[in-house]
Amino acid sequence: MGKALGKEKQMDVQKLIQEKKQKRNVTKQFEKVIPFLLLLCAVISVLTTIGIVFTLLRESFTFFSEVNILNFLTGTDWSPWTGHFGVLPLITGTLLITVIAVIVAVPLGLMSAIYLSEYASDRVRKIIKPTLEVLAGIPTVVYGFFALTFMTPLFQNFMELSIFNALSAGVVVGIMIIPMIASLSEDAMSSVPNSLREGALAMGATRFEVTMKVVLPAAFSGIVASIVLAISRAIGETMIVTIAAGASPALTFDPTRSIQTLTAFIVQGATGDTTFGSTIYYSIYAVGMTLFVFTLLMNLLSQWISRRFREEY
Amino acid sequence: MQLINHQNIQKRSGGRVLLNKVFKVLFFLSTTVGLIFLSMLLYRVLTQGTGHLNWDFITNFPAPYPDKAGIFAGLIGSLMLMAIVAPITIIIGVGTAIYLEEYARKNRFTNFIQANIQNLAGVPSIVFGLLGLTFFVYLFQMGYTLIAGGLTMSLLVLPVIVVAAQEALRAVPNDVKEASYGMGASKWQTVLRVVLPAALPGILTGTILSLSRAIGETAPLIIVGAATAIYSIPDSLLSKYTVMPIQIYNWTGRPQEEWQLVAAAGIIVLLTVLLLMNAIAVWIRNKFQNRY
């Protein structure tokens, strides 16, 4: 050990470093630009938001110069090709789909989360969780195909149902958001410390009682936030409803009928023979604005809930 | 005198245990609903689609007859689209993440950017389509072209990649960075030679998963005018194009039942591509992930 450290250095590294310093000073100048370049990257996401808001506002503004905003917000007839721009049918269509989806997804998602977090063994969880996440990775066009060609015929065995209907689209949207609720709620429940569970179990409570009286209340904000986020996803979902729920705007809460959602109209409006600059062209932005406001509110609500009621352990 | 009647407790506990068992089964069954649905979906698609799935289907352009139709244009279009989206989003996304994690001061402006990215990730994809329609298609006069679609999808994927890259960067322990600074390394040297290499597996995994989401996206591309049927491969950024999900959407919408089988075959191809991408992501994660 001592030999290698002998006083005579074969090579003076510090001297080499000094020699290279000149070159380093050049790169140092270059390195000063880097934070600026990185900031430019970060600004692009801000520009995207500004772009979205600007686009929606400007084109909606043009639309509202042609169509009275009050008529738009309170009108009950949406038939753009005959000049009727009352958005309420599209909103009720979206609501109907969302409600059906929530009825399907919240109980199933929550119970899955409870099973995974409170009952399942590690081994089972390691198999089921990724499989559920596969469900979240399936393209929505595939879900739409499945709703139209499988769910609807299946339901038609039991009831009167038009080919395009809110029911099967809503159910499939619900199944699509199950993984989101299950996974986020499970995260919230798993972060409830074990000591709380053990406290209750040690007094003779059953798993079920611990879940209902200890875990769920403690994870409540996380669960609600996940549900709100999932609702926002359901509102913004496009392909399933475009394919399976139809294109007939109707002010109805009858799930067996064909309806049209906000998103489905945007697709229809953008693909049909809509000419650039026509009222219908601008109407897709007004509808887009409505959709954007709904989902933004939901997202902000979800963030607010999880921040406001966050449990600190 | 006893305050607690043990006999009563004994009597009730049988019911409580039973209740626990009933709910355990119920919770388990709920979990299986998702899984059953998944297997039904896969089974249905496979049984419907395999009949049409052959080499011709993969190499054929769209055709008016179900047995001649193919997904070649969509497959190549999807891959070309990713060839545009991947470099743009990786460079800008990782750059943003490095800025936020390593350079930015913790002030209101940084918080604003962060909150903005979080909210962008929650904006419905179709709204990005409207953004692309206004800016890329009309304002920049790109028209219904590959590049307009690619840029629109890039903006859509960007926030997801930023978040994934941030997580990967955050997982690099501080003491490794300290070691680098402790030797007189500058910030950029530390980022480039220590932090990025250490975070790379995580970044790549996150990126591939985000891109696999993008490959299945349909709505924004409908808005920015991806064609439903084209008969040649795009030869420039300004060519018309189509992608797999759009072809599937188009086939699904046709009234004749035969076309549903074609759509199912298309779905099999799409899912196979997704499966491959996910497998690569998992492989990278397992092979290169650093343990600290």
Next chain:
Amino acid sequence: MTITTQENVNIKPDTKGGQNNKEGKKAKHVFEVSDLNLWYGSKQALYEVNMKVPENQVTAIIGPSGCGKSTYLKTLNRMVEMVPSVKTSGSIKYKGKEIFSESFGVEDLRTKVGMVFQKPNPFPKSIYDNVAYGPRIHGIKKKAQLDQIVEKSLRGAAIWDEVKDRLNEKAFGLSGGQQQRICIARALAIEPDVILMDEPTSALDPISTAKVEELVQELKKEYSIIIVTHNMQQAARISDKTAFFLNGDMIEFTDTDELFSNPSDKRTEDYITGRFG
């Protein structure tokens, strides 16, 4: 209580038996610290520290946890500034040059003043790349030079024989003690003048600890070493001078023998006799 102190004194000559190089009393100083104050935000962590750190000796810093000893160490190579809210006042001169001055780049300072950390923190790279990291960032790229530096540093850290056949393997595969010696080799690779060690053995088993302590004794022939330790016996075993910190104050700084056998301050005495900490 006096009796316990006596015991300490009795133990010491044994543990310090192997010590040599004690005659360098008039050694030059690498660091001259005067009136150093440090704040984390509004909370003051160091009060009016004055210290002259001798060259080519081992200086130990002891004190209970939270006393500011690690903070102080990290101030010497300005690593403490990684915490954004840190403010300092006073002066630290490294070989006569003020380290807080504009003209003395922080990177240059750290090139001269290396650091070994509490937990072994090798990069997720090969052993070779870990050791070659320092030279490379300072622009040394020639393979032959790097090879020479890597071997010399690994020999210097007494780990060459253990790793010479697997230089291309990841450093994570090594044991904790080996990893720490790789980190020492990494610090040696740019041949700094001073090596700061922040509780370098606190995460190691006794055998690895002994190896690192032995290494420190070797290293001081060429390097000035400042070591923070929570282990008083370790300070007594390996250091020439010892400073005792308490609540951000430097209570006492003198020859190690002196400090452990005849502390001049009551609080030092309480600490080394195990009254607190």
